[in-house]
Amino acid sequence: MKTLILLLLSFITLAASAQPGLDNFLQLVEENNQELQAARKLSEAEKAGFQTELTPDNPTVEYGRFPGSNDAMGTKTIYGISQSFDFPTVYGIRKKLANNRGELSDMEYQVFRQDKLLEAKLKFYDYAFLLKQKAEYENRLEHSTRIYQSYQARFDQGNTSVLDVNKARIQNLMIKSNYQLLLQSIESTLKELELLAGKELTPQELPLLDDQELPPLGNILDEIQGQQPELRYLKQAQKIADMNVKLARNNWLPNLEISYEGERAPDGTYRGLKAGVAIPLWKDKNKVQHAKAQALYETNRYNARIAAILNETTKLYQQVKKYATIRDEYQQTLKESANVGFLDKALALGQMSVIEYFNELAFYYETMDAYLEIEKNYYQTMARLQAFQL
Numbered sequence: 001m002k003t004l005i006l007l008l009l010s011f012i013t014l015a016a017s018a019q020p021g022l023d024n025f026l027q028l029v030e031e032n033n034q035e036l037q038a039a040r041k042l043s044e045a046e047k048a049g050f051q052t053e054l055t056p057d058n059p060t061v062e063y064g065r066f067p068g069s070n071d072a073m074g075t076k077t078i079y080g081i082s083q084s085f086d087f088p089t090v091y092g093i094r095k096k097l098a099n100n101r102g103e104l105s106d107m108e109y110q111v112f113r114q115d116k117l118l119e120a121k122l123k124f125y126d127y128a129f130l131l132k133q134k135a136e137y138e139n140r141l142e143h144s145t146r147i148y149q150s151y152q153a154r155f156d157q158g159n160t161s162v163l164d165v166n167k168a169r170i171q172n173l174m175i176k177s178n179y180q181l182l183l184q185s186i187e188s189t190l191k192e193l194e195l196l197a198g199k200e201l202t203p204q205e206l207p208l209l210d211d212q213e214l215p216p217l218g219n220i221l222d223e224i225q226g227q228q229p230e231l232r233y234l235k236q237a238q239k240i241a242d243m244n245v246k247l248a249r250n251n252w253l254p255n256l257e258i259s260y261e262g263e264r265a266p267d268g269t270y271r272g273l274k275a276g277v278a279i280p281l282w283k284d285k286n287k288v289q290h291a292k293a294q295a296l297y298e299t300n301r302y303n304a305r306i307a308a309i310l311n312e313t314t315k316l317y318q319q320v321k322k323y324a325t326i327r328d329e330y331q332q333t334l335k336e337s338a339n340v341g342f343l344d345k346a347l348a349l350g351q352m353s354v355i356e357y358f359n360e361l362a363f364y365y366e367t368m369d370a371y372l373e374i375e376k377n378y379y380q381t382m383a384r385l386q387a388f389q390l
Helices: 002-012 022-030 034-050 086-154 162-197 216-228 227-248 287-336 340-348 352-384
Strands: 060-067 075-085 255-265 269-276
Touching: 022 034, 022 086, 022 162, 034 086, 086 162, 086 227, 086 352, 162 352, 216 227, 216 287, 227 287, 287 352, 340 352
Parallel strands: none
Antiparallel strands: 060 075, 075 255, 255 269
């Protein structure tokens, strides 16, 4: 009886000690998850690609040899080297734009990383509560087996009816079947965790959960606006769009070309410098308008998304508070209501019938299952609320 109460209290009260298991698991995911590794490589490749085409075009070398139509004309030879340039200010803007695009690629990776770590954290909680259910069902199975064996022995002695034995047998079978299904769920969930972590896991890497304090909503909303990876990504995209407007305007400045040319003919040699300017009449037509429209879109997208995220965060915050209230109510109810030991004692003293006993026992088990589900929802909703901290 004392052991049963201690087990029950262990389900109702989470461990208050530090929890290295979840942090270690998330670190394994970040280091070994194949999707995250691929995303990091993609980010590196994109950043390297952004640093290309920042210099002027390659120089052009020309050479020509033109024999005359008769010997008296001789042979004319021409040669030259030329280099074209965009207007000098364009190169500085392109370099800054490339660096900012590299930062955008890093932020895009951070968005993907947060989503993957949140997925891993939610799956970790799934597994942790499956283990809590396993411990609960092991206790139920031990209890139901003992009750069934007791009624079978009493039936063999002629002290109870076959109906009572059948009730005990059916309950024992149901608990045993649910326990086997639960073991399958634990095994499959562990495989999913190992896939996320990129390695085999041991039970020591999945300890008890640590309770968390719910900070004020205002603090969370302030932190989200500065730390949320998606908002940082959209803000950076907005900055790049503004830089594209500046680049489009500078592209309207004339391109330059300078060359050194020479010509050798029978009557003498000619050589010298030549410079030219490309007049921007139609090549970049409408590009400034397009860049402005894109910048306006990025601004509107950021404003719309930040409003949506703050609204979603407020909803999650209210859900966490609701789950916390319901969880506390369940804890208080389970502490004050009739537990398994109380029901066993009442049955032994003849204070309830066998039917009432099994009905009350089933109701108690349903209440415990509902409590565990509420507690899991609390932790997973809290994880979604604080996902920006991952």
